[in-house]
Amino acid sequence: MTEPNAEPACEPVAAAPTSPGAMGPDGAVPSPAVPAVEYRDVAFSYRPRRPFIAGLCATVEAGAVTSIVGPNGCGKSTLVKLASGLLRPASGSVAVKGRDVGALSARERARLMAVLAQSARTPPMTVEALVACGRHPHQGLGGRLSPADRAAVEAAMERAGVARFRAHDVRRLSGGERQRAFLAMTLAQDTDLIVLDEPTTYLDINACHDLMALVRDLNRREGKTVAMVIHDIDLALRYSDRLIVMQKGNVTAQGPTGAVLASGAVGDAFAMDICRHDRDGDGFAGEPRDPRSAECGYVLYPREVPREE
Amino acid sequence: MGSTPKPVVALVVAAVALVAAAALGLMLGASSVSLPELAAWLTGGELSATARNILENVRVPRVLAALLSGAALAVSGALIQASLDNPLASPNIIGVNSGAGLFVLLAASLVPGALWLAPVAAFAGALVAALAIFGLSLGTGASRLTVVLAGIAITTVFGAGMNTILIVDPDAYVGSSTFLVGGLSGVLMRDVGWPAAYIAVGLAAALVGAPKLNILALGDEAAHGLGLNVGALRLVMLAAAAVLAGAAVSFAGLLGFVGLVVPHLVRFFVGHDNRWVVPVSAVAGAAFVAGCDLLARVLFAPYELPVGILMAFIGGPFFIYLILKNKGGGLD
Numbered sequence: 001m002t003e004p005n006a007e008p009a010c011e012p013v014a015a016a017p018t019s020p021g022a023m024g025p026d027g028a029v030p031s032p033a034v035p036a037v038e039y040r041d042v043a044f045s046y047r048p049r050r051p052f053i054a055g056l057c058a059t060v061e062a063g064a065v066t067s068i069v070g071p072n073g074c075g076k077s078t079l080v081k082l083a084s085g086l087l088r089p090a091s092g093s094v095a096v097k098g099r100d101v102g103a104l105s106a107r108e109r110a111r112l113m114a115v116l117a118q119s120a121r122t123p124p125m126t127v128e129a130l131v132a133c134g135r136h137p138h139q140g141l142g143g144r145l146s147p148a149d150r151a152a153v154e155a156a157m158e159r160a161g162v163a164r165f166r167a168h169d170v171r172r173l174s175g176g177e178r179q180r181a182f183l184a185m186t187l188a189q190d191t192d193l194i195v196l197d198e199p200t201t202y203l204d205i206n207a208c209h210d211l212m213a214l215v216r217d218l219n220r221r222e223g224k225t226v227a228m229v230i231h232d233i234d235l236a237l238r239y240s241d242r243l244i245v246m247q248k249g250n251v252t253a254q255g256p257t258g259a260v261l262a263s264g265a266v267g268d269a270f271a272m273d274i275c276r277h278d279r280d281g282d283g284f285a286g287e288p289r290d291p292r293s294a295e296c297g298y299v300l301y302p303r304e305v306p307r308e309e
Numbered sequence: 310m311g312s313t314p315k316p317v318v319a320l321v322v323a324a325v326a327l328v329a330a331a332a333l334g335l336m337l338g339a340s341s342v343s344l345p346e347l348a349a350w351l352t353g354g355e356l357s358a359t360a361r362n363i364l365e366n367v368r369v370p371r372v373l374a375a376l377l378s379g380a381a382l383a384v385s386g387a388l389i390q391a392s393l394d395n396p397l398a399s400p401n402i403i404g405v406n407s408g409a410g411l412f413v414l415l416a417a418s419l420v421p422g423a424l425w426l427a428p429v430a431a432f433a434g435a436l437v438a439a440l441a442i443f444g445l446s447l448g449t450g451a452s453r454l455t456v457v458l459a460g461i462a463i464t465t466v467f468g469a470g471m472n473t474i475l476i477v478d479p480d481a482y483v484g485s486s487t488f489l490v491g492g493l494s495g496v497l498m499r500d501v502g503w504p505a506a507y508i509a510v511g512l513a514a515a516l517v518g519a520p521k522l523n524i525l526a527l528g529d530e531a532a533h534g535l536g537l538n539v540g541a542l543r544l545v546m547l548a549a550a551a552v553l554a555g556a557a558v559s560f561a562g563l564l565g566f567v568g569l570v571v572p573h574l575v576r577f578f579v580g581h582d583n584r585w586v587v588p589v590s591a592v593a594g595a596a597f598v599a600g601c602d603l604l605a606r607v608l609f610a611p612y613e614l615p616v617g618i619l620m621a622f623i624g625g626p627f628f629i630y631l632i633l634k635n636k637g638g639g640l641d
Contacts, residue, residue, distance in 0.1 A: 086533055110536025117530035124526070124581040136524050137536035189535070 034098040036062040036193045036225040037083045037113075042092035044082060053078065053249040056092070060244075062192070065219045065226045067236040067257075070246035070269050076229040077118060079246070080197050083227075084115045096193065110137035114186035118197035118229075127173070127181045128166040131157050134188030153188050160184035160214065176207030183214065194218070196228035200235060208232065212239040233274065234298050237261060245269050272300040316585040319578040323593040327376070330599035334372040335364060337607055342368070373505075374496040375602045375616070376595040378557035378564055379571075381508045383594020384515050385553040386568025387575075387586050389439070391522040392546040393446060395453040397631055399569035400435070400554035403456065404463030406565065408438030409551075409558035410488070411467045414474045418481035428504045431555035438463055439547045491564030491617025493602055504556035511553035512591060518546050519583040526581065564598070564617050566624020571597055573631065 037060035044053040053075055060066045060083075068076045081087040082094050085101045094101045096112050104112070114134070123130065134156065135149040145153070157163040160180045165173060170181055179199055186194050196215070200208040216239050218224045230236045236243065243260040245253040246269070253265030260266060267274045279295045336342045342350075342360050349356040350364050386399040393403075400406045412434025416426045441463060446456050475485050482488055484495055521542050524532045529539050557564065571594040572586060579585040598616065601623075605614040 081530075084530075084534055086530060106533070106538050107536040110534065113534075115531075115534035117528065117534055119528050120531040121526070121528040123523075125523075129523075129582065130527075133524055133527060133535060136521075139520075 033062060035095075036060045036097060037227065038095045038098075039079070039082065040093050040095070042082065042089045042094060044078065044087060044089050051249075056249070056251055058244050058251045058254055060193075060225065060227045061242060062097075062225050063219075063223060064241040065216065065239060066228070066242040066244060067240035068227065068229045068244045068246060069231075069233065069236050069266060074246040074269070075249045076246055077197055078249075079244075080115065080195055080227075080229055083195060084113065085109055107137045110189065110191075112191055113193040113195055114189035114191045115195045116182055116186050116197060116199055118201070120182060122171050122178060125170055126166065127162050127168055127170055127184075128153065128157065130170050130181055131162070131184045131188050134185040134190075137189065152190055156184045156187035159187055159218070174207075175203050176210060179203060179207070179211055180214070183211070187218070192223070193225045193227070196226065196230075198229050198231060200230060200232060208235055215239065233266065233270070233272075233300060237266075237298055267300075270300070271303045273303060275299050275301065316579040316582070316589065319575065320585075320589050320592060323575075323589055323596055327592055327596035327599065330596050330603060331372050331376065334375065334599050334603045335368045337603060338363075338368065339611065370496050370498045370501060371493050371602070372599060373498075374493045374501050374560055375599040377501060377505055377508055378493070378561040379567055379594040379596070379598030380591040381504075381511065381553040381557040381594075382564060382567040383571035383575075383590040383597070384512060384587055385550040385557070387572040387583070387590045388515055388518070388522070388546045388550040388553075389568070390572055391525065391583055391586075392543045392550070393442070393456065394525070395446075395456055396573070396635060397453060397457045397569075397628070398442075398460070399566070399572075400550065401464075401563065401565035402569060402628075403442045403460030404438040404467060405435045405442075405551060405554045406558050406563050407464045407467035407471070408434035408436075409555040410434070410563050411470045411474075412437075413559055414471050414482055414485070414488075418474050418478045421481070424499060425503050427500075427559040428507050428556050431504075431559040432507065432552050433555075434467075435551035435555035435558070436548060438467070439551045443543065443547055487615045487617075488562035490615045491562040491620065492605075492615025493561055494613060494615065496560055500560040504559050507552050507556035511549050511556065514545070514549035515553070515587045515591075518542065518549065519587045522546065522583040523581075562615075562617060564620060566620045566627070567594055567598055569631075570624055570627050573627075 039056055039058045042053060042056040043051065045051045058079070068079060070076055078087065082089055083096060083101065085104065085106075088102055096104070096109070099112070101109065125133075131153050132145060132149070135145060135152060138149060138152075139145070154163070157166060160183050162177065162181045162184050165177060165181065170178060173181060183196075183199070199211060199215075203211065212235055215226055215228070219226055228240075237257060240257050242255060243253070243257050243266065244251055245260060245265045252269060253260045253263050261274065275298065276296050277299050279297070332344075332347065335347055336344065340359075340363060342364060346356045346360045347364070348354070350361065382400060385405070389398045389400060389403065389405070390396055409431035412430040413427050416423070416430035420426055442456060442460060445459050471489065474481055484492075487494060521537060524535055524537050525539065525542060527535070532539050554568070572590050575586055575589045575593055579589050601619050602616040605616045605619045608614065608619075
């Protein structure tokens with residue numbers, strides 16, 4: 001395996017060989033590859049005197065697809081909300097493209113990153129109207145769409161494959177089509193960074209793969225940086241370049257997908273043994289393969305089977 | 310294809326209804342003014358002194374008051390429903406009207422005869438109620454039904470306050486019984502002047518905020534992600550709703566249910582795009598109150614119902630219909 005080892009959770013990111021994009025010591029001078037999102041020594045808690053996250057360091061590399069994985073309540077969505085400015089860190093800093101999130105205006109922030117929120121409600125709108133909402137950070141006071149806005153909406157609908165549903169009520173779409181419509185909205189926002197909070201929840205397996213394939217393609221062709229919170233381990237391993245593994249408010253591993261998988265951190269987070277299974281008959285654990293390959297899949301074995309009562 | 314979009318049709322229909330209701334409102338009443346007389350007055354022609362007197366001193370202020378209060382309360386309701394994301398909310402349900410009413414009576418009792426004070430006091434009272442409800446729904450994550458129940462509690466307290474003032478100081482407000490149910494009889498031109506300015510400001514704010522309220526329909530987190538200042542928008546829109554409802558209450562009294570019924574009817578025809586809901590509600594609300602006031606005058610002639618009573622007969626059942634319709638989802 002040529003990939004370097006998974007980076008330990010909270011070592012200074014600059015020390016890791018795969019992270020050339022760390023900021024200078026004063027945090028002001030971005031080196032050539034500025035990380036899309038950088039968490040530096042972040043502390044946060046929902047309730048006073050109950051620290052939830054402390055001393056967290058994590059990096060979402062620009063130009064990659066990064067999945068944030070971990071069990072329920074480990075802080076994945078908190079990480080997203082810290083990046084989107086919905087939550088403020090008690091100490092430490094969160095920077096998007098080298099700029100402190102807390103110092104950005106709402107519009108500036110929305111032009112740097114598009115967030116597909118987990119709690120986004122399906123509004124009573126047509127698909128076209130929904131996608132047009134993505135232009136909000138680019139519009140003036142009147143809320144009118146300029147020709148440039150219209151072109152961006154059109155391109156986003158085409159890209160996400162929802163142009164033929166443009167006049168449909170979003171509430172009447174299937175789950176997969178609906179998520180594509182929401183993704184089109186984030187594309188219309190025209191940002192380099194897209195953050196997806198559990199985009200595949202409620203989708204059937206085909207819709208999941210369709211959506212993930214679209215995400216991959218957006219990364220490959222348009223160079224979009226994607227960070228996503230995702231529950232499905234197979235999807236995460238198959239479609240991400242990098243992983244951030246979380247457990248109880250801590251980042252336990254981060255780095256290239258293969259290295260993080262090899263480190264066992266993903267399995268540890270869920271108390272599962274993750275075994276690769278190759279399609280071509282050899283069964284488990286043949287030669288190392290690209291985890292994204294369609295020629296292999298992952299089987300999860302619980303380390304402890306819950307006892308039946 | 311090539312058909313006119315539905316919202317435009319709705320706007321035209323509402324505008325026609327408004328003109329019809331206003332014209333009939335000017336003509337009909339205890340002593341009628343004929344259509345030729347009305348036309349003559351409008352075009353500056355000859356008409357009898359009696360007809361002129363009736364039109365200028367009784368009918369015009371009354372119809373104007375109906376149009377203004379209708380537009381203001383309907384838009385106030387649309388703003389409150391959108392910013393609290395609650396289809397059951399409206400100025401009378403969440404206590405905004407009664408907050409305005411209490412402060413109007415308080416002002417009338419403490420500083421008698423200050424005409425300019427009524428809309429200011431009404432706005433202050435409406436804002437107090439709106440902020441109380443806003444704080445409640447914000448801080449506790451209360452369900453939509455809880456917000457409505459809290460509104461009823463607030464209405465009760467403010468209502469008790471109004472009754473206390475009227476018992477302690479019975480002369481504080483002339484025509485207080487009509488004020489408490491909402492009515493337009495005896496409205497004078499000078500009562501409408503200041504509130505009209507407030508209503509103009511409120512309507513302008515509503516039109517500017519309408520596209521942003523569409524973004525809010527995606528939920529707070531998504532709206533935040535799209536660069537919307539969610540808290541600030543809510544606050545400004547609720548303040549605009551308070552300006553509108555307060556101004557209307559200051560001369561029309563506790564006119565209920567306009568803000569509940571009209572936006573829902575409008576959404577039924579134009580959909581949920583607030584860029585249409587707000588202006589169409591303004592026109593339809595004006596037509597609705599002018600029409601209801603007309604009915605209230607002629608239904609039991611020579612007796613006249615305060616229009617608020619007629620509204621309550623229409624609005625109460627409509628409220629129950631909304632509760633039943635939303636029972637399956639969304640209220641919790």
